[in-house]
Amino acid sequence: MVAFGKKLKDRQIEEWNGYYINYKLMKKKVKQYARQIEAGGVERRYVLKDFSRMLDNQIEKIVLFLLEQQGLLASRLEALGLQQDALQQEPDFVKINELREAYREVGRDLLKLLFFVEINAVGLRKILKKFDKRFGYRFTDYYVKTRANHPYSQLQQVFKHVGLGAVVGAISRNLAELQDRQGSYLSIYDQPALPLQEPIIDTIIAAVDRLSYSTNFLTFLGQHALIMQEELPTPLEEHIDDERYHFMSLMLNLVNTFLYMVNTYIIVPTADDYSMSLGAAATVCGIVIGAMAVAQLFSSVYFSAWSNRSYFRPLIFSSIVLFMGNVMYAMAYDMNSITVLLLGRVFCGLGSARAVNRRYISDCVPLKIRMQASAGFVSASALGMACGPALAGLLQVKFKFYKITIDQNTAPGWIMSFSWLIYLIWLWISFREPGQPRDENHAPESTTAPTNSDVLEKGSTTQPLLISSKPHNDEEDEDQECDVSEETTEDSRAPVNSIGAAYRLLTPSVKVQLLIYFMLKYAMEILLSESSVVTTYYFGWTTGKVAIFLACLGLTVLPVNMIVGSYISNMFEDRQILLASEIMVCFGILMSFHVILPYSVPQYVVSGLIMFVSAEVLEGVNLALLSRVMSSRLSRGTFNGGLLSTEAGTIARVIADGTITLAGYLGESKLLNVTLLPSLVICIMSIVATCFTYNSLY
Template structure:
């Protein structure tokens, strides 16, 4: 397997090699510092200053070359503009075609320049993290803070490149004008987007968006899935073999995701009534709802491992287990058994195949449509979350067939059992198991370009200044230091094989992002799971009213992501949105407390809406940042970043549902405030942790 430095070199444009960041030299310099500190010939302060100066020189070299190339492109466009003016006086079809090709050539050269900037940005982030890992310094935090916000920041030129937009605009406008020269006179300023947009402009826009982390609705939504989107950038993007892609199989994975989320939330409006009918307290609904999450803690691991060998068999097993689980859930009423009810929900949790759904998209969907498939995964989850309570609100009937009761409590189980039976038949007929032969030839979950740059580990902020001799021998990012070799140590590139090993790879930044994910899932679960009990106690809401409220919350997911993905995320940095969203979640929690009498519907609905919407926004940027700061060793294999985030969220749900049941012993009058206190404490802790790691989220 090829070392990171070698990968960067392979992607360099030959004639520009002297202007790239000298990653190999800087890596050797880091090793040199280590030796000098070890023998006592250098101190920490000198090392920091010397390395800062070296980085400044490297960045200045990149920026000056970038500006020079932008000037050359601008000059070429200016010359072409004169020819364009002449053609407007005397149109000539052959010259128009020739001029369009000339503009396209400028566009291709601009695309090369954008790849140049992106590879340098990745190399820069990589060497900063390597330095931190080797010495235990907070050098990245110091360097970003002092350079990024300075009025003459050259670092900003690398990451937020000024001037490229003007070149892109000039090429777009002139190509658009020439494209329509034979007919109407359209302009990029007259319409939101040109029909028949030139492919080179699409490529440039994609490169600019990738470099600046600009988003649209689809890729912002796709971030929620934490599914890998692209490799280290290359001028010709490598695609997963299309022979592995089967549309119906992808659709079946998305339907599985949708049905599972419906299954999760369809019981929320009626779980308290069902518990009461079986002789338990209303707050036992927390255990009933949470039983599914408890089982999911284990199912996520074995399904993730199973998906290394097959996708079809785990999906079949999932469907059968969910069919059995929902049948047991429905039959508990006539058996008058709370134990059967809980066993049914545990079976439903053991059927959670979300790890398989994620892995199928990551492994078997071509890169060109993987973003859309990831967005489909998140959309299916959101729609399932909204449809579950809405469907429960419609199942308000009561009748018997052969001593089997069908009412508002049992119908969710029967309906989902039938749905999983139909799905199982469809799956058996239509699913196509992808070939495993080609998977050994590439690593489909190798990670995004952001993840590849983050292979290295920060060992925390402790000092010793040097790592142990074992760590010096081998970096976790796969760059082997001994003997100056650029070859990867094979073990350092393998996927992790246990939760414990995965935990040891977590840096402070990753731990904070997982804490935030835990917090938002905990707060959302408290809000949703206790909604039926709270609204019945304070407002006397019916099951239908609770179902409508929960469905409305679920329906906000897609509109909110449209606004954030298309507008807000392009106006502010992810870390700014992250912090603001955490504060809004905190405000929503504070507004939810029952302090002033009487507790009103507007207070509950508005505070719940603020909390839920803010948590949805937070989830998108949280997972986006998590994918950047997490080691690439966690982007593949059984114990991958998707599994870790799922486990963090599932543990949060289990604890939240347990909290509701325990708080129920204090009485319904104290339930709301008692369950909100942990949410508030965890939220405040996550805000403090975010502030402590804020500069490392660059």
């Protein structure tokens, strides 16, 4: 007996009400347990046993109903199969069309069943999170460990939709046989590449993938953007508001992303030479590279807040600041000023509009192409990361233009300033500011609890599982009122617009995932930023060789994500890939140390490749899990999940670049080991933390 928010209530199936998870009853039990434990009236062991039994009963109710409905669908498919066999003997195109529509109707009923399963899966996750929040994050670990991998696991049947694949296959095969060549002998098994133009099948497959977390290349790549999706599915006949979407504006956002990443990495191969030409030590390159990240810590926040009101103005401001920053960076050589050089990089960091790029995709791109846009965001970043060093390697020039020196150190600044000027003109001409959304998503959080009607009016999707039966007495009324109030304050869809509100939503699982993201960004920044200094000291590499090495690392991003997204992620759970990737990053760091034997090029290249590739794989699954364990409130607002991950990664880069500069005071001979040691310690900490929260990543 379940009542849903307005958006879900319109789609609930009344006759199935008694089979949904009784979320309110279990939440009330959690409150009772908390009071009893505080009063010393019950032991924790009893609480675990009693609540486990209650959850087992709820899951069994869901699973048995699911099996019953699967049987009904199977019976309908069997009857339709007999009709199809008869039509093959005596084809009748009118009846064939009727048969196709009958199969589609079964598909629509299957989609309702998948939606039913997903609602219950969300409810189970929510009640486990709520229990953990009350009792120290222990129950989910215990419950998942004892139930998920048991041979008779009913929990797996909810989360892995056991048996529904056969129904999907039957509908797909028969519709394929009736498509175009009506009554044809062709089969999806004979012609696996034959396109099936059936929207209902595409919708079913998407729903199945959501339940099982099956992924493909685009999905896995798009996860790197951490553009959070709705926790609950959209209806089949969803109306997508395309008024805010403009293709050229999306392209301009992606170009901004690409240029910014080029801007970030184009100076890496030459930063040490540039620093020495201005009278500083080679290891000052850490500060030069990191100055951009320091400024980005602040720019990410004000750009995220600015994008609540506009996208065009912050992008204009970003382009102007980046143009000025690159001019300052290039002019520092003729001015013989390390201060101007650093200020130029600070200006470049202040122009970081990645928060705007993310928000535009999240808020203005229709859901049907949002994953492709997210993958485009990540691809643009990866290509920029590869193109930056490669471009630096090509700029091996030296000449004067009037009194301006253009060489391998200053050319990156001039090239990027010209690129941002062209982009600014293009942006001014072609970008279209999207209109305001119909329902304001960025309103300030209210300090008063809304009423029942307020919750329904806003269509809160984070309170989908409350009892719909009428209360029997005043006490029940009071419970219901408190229930709504608690859900509104803790799990509402209101955007997070303060640091305090964001921090309160960070559970241990979220904190561990942010630590992992910090670790991988720290390790990657150490590898990339000190590559020029290390390879020059040990191997005597020129700028061109360093550029080729960094460009090759950047070019591995898309192929690696294609392999992981298309194959590995469908063979193993995300948490398994996460732990394995962390171990491989740790192995790569250990291989990089210079201990006794002479340091060789193969050791450096192989260890760097292992570390970089493992970190890339780790980033994808880390952000996928982060979006899953993170509160849905962090999908919107100024302090959204994307901003939090960006800040964690940026802080890691700042500390890593600072570590390089500080380690430089000990001499270049000790730079490698001194900078790798913190990476190793943080990596081991993240592995231990992952093991402690492993079963909560479900």
